[in-house]
Amino acid sequence: MELQDDDVRFDNAYYFILKPAGKIAITDIISRQSATLRVYPNEPTFTYTTTNAAAISDSRVANSDLVLLQELPRINAGLRTQLVQFVRRGGKLVITPAADGAAKSDYQQLFADLGLATVRFQVKATPMEPRELAIPSRQHPFFRDVFAEQTRQPDMPKAVPLLTWSxxxxxxxxxxxxxxxxxxFSSGRGTVYVFAAPFNASYSTFQDNALFVPVLYRLATMSxxxxxxxxxxxxERAIEFQQGREEEGREAVYKLVSDSATYVPTQQQQGGQLVLQVPTAMQQAGFYALTLNDKPVTTLAFNLDKRESELACYxxxxxxxxxxxxxxxxxxxASNAQTLAAQFQQQSIGTSLWRYCLALALLGLLGEVLVLRFGRQQTQAKEAVAA
Structure with a gap:
């Protein structure tokens, strides 16, 4: 009997894809000069464009990562629809209010369409005094790795809030x-960031403060x-990732291709997100080319289940x-002093009796030899006496 314990072998290959980040598309919808004109154009990471409410197009909003809406005197129904759809698909929208009383109803309608029911304009009988902002917490995820060590308290900006929310x-x-x-505020798949005051000297000193640039940059990079x-x-039962805007709404047949193997996963489009069911026939780890109507879109990396390398034992x-x-x-x-072979023999065969049988057989032969020898001698002795 021979027992052999093979070495444990693991798949030590892990497939992953790292791609350089593309430029962040920012669209600034303004009606007058703003401090943001001095922030984004100086950074090559951003693709920054400005426009007004009358000239904005559906494609301009849809192809943006971040949209800023600043102090518009009017927000027409068409622009409001574009912004709502942009946010629901996962876009990031920054809103600064307008002090013009005629614009308040348009802003309130936009807030309602975005699901921001608690955002309201302040109702004050007398002019409000500027109020100082609190020092941001370094522990807040938004400001993580933003501040360096400081030896003195920073100068904080002041603002007159036009908006309030609960x-x-x-x-x-x-x-x-x-x-x-x-x-x-979370809205659909996207996020809406709301400032309580506009970026002008009449209502805020935030645009002149050292915090202005890092906050605006952070809003852009998070988008x-x-x-x-x-x-x-x-x-994984399904994978979900951002669908290219030029691919949305098209009659699509996505495939996963690896060498000569081709798989057609069950697919579903959900507001700019593509959901693919991982085919059960896919068992080989590696890189798979994702194609749309036989044209390459991107490359995906698939790996085996983590349990493949599980070392726990029963x-x-x-x-x-x-x-x-x-x-x-x-x-x-295995901890028993008795060998595995002995345990197997004892449990499967039982106690061996062949030794006892052999001993009895030998004893029988010995008895037979003794009987034959001594019996012959006695017979010869009797015959001699008789003669």
Whole structure:
């Protein structure tokens, strides 16, 4: 009997894809000069364009990563529809209010369409005094890695809030009394960032403060979303990633191609997101080209399940419990002083009796020899006496 324990082998290859980030497309919808004109054009990471409400097009909004809406005197129904659809598809929208009383109803309608029911204009009988903003928390995810070590308290800007709200998804900057100055609201698949005051000297000094540039840059960088994850698992039921805007609404047949193997996954488009069901026939890890109507779109990386490298083992009691009632399965205790071969022999064959049989046979032969020898001598002696 021979027992052989093969070495454990693992798949040590992990496939992933890293692609350089593209430029962040920013569209600034303004009706007058704004401080943002001095922020974004100086950074090559951004593709910054300005426009007014009358000249904005559907494609301009749809192809943007971040849209800024600043102090518009009017927001017509067409622009409002474009902005709502942009946010619901996953876009990021920044809104600064207009002080013009005629624009308030348009802004309120836009807030309502975006699902921001708690955002309201302040109702004050007398002019409000500027209020100082609180120092942002370094622990807030928005400001992580933004501030360097400082030896003195920073000078904080002041603002006269035109907007107020009771709750938001996240409060980024607040006044000293706790009222929000900049907050983010989830809307559909996207996010709406709302400033309580516009960027002009009559209502705020924020645009002249050292915080203005890093906050605007942070809003822009947070708007970028990679098309897909670096890697996926073959055991995932479905994968979801950002669909190219030029591909939306098209009659699409997506395929996953690896060498000579081609798979057609079940696919579904959901508001700019593409959901693909991972085919069960896909069992080989590696790189797969995603094609749309036989034209390459991107490359996806798939890996085996993490459990493939699981090193945990069952205890003796667990194995005995798992094999209970199965007569064809036997569990042997490797910690026993007795060898596995001996355990197998004892359990499968039982106690060996051949040694005892052999000894009895030999004893029988010995008895027979003795009987024959001594019996012949006695016979010869009797014959001699008789003679």
């Amino acid at each position: 709750r938001a998804t996240t409060d980024i900057m607040t006044f000293r009394d706790g009222e929000a100055f900049l907050s983010g 970028y979303e990679a098309m897909h994850a670096p890697a996926y698992r073959l055991t 205890s003796l009691a667990e194995l005995q419990q798992m094999t209970a009632g199965r007569s064809n399965l036997h569990v042997y205790d």
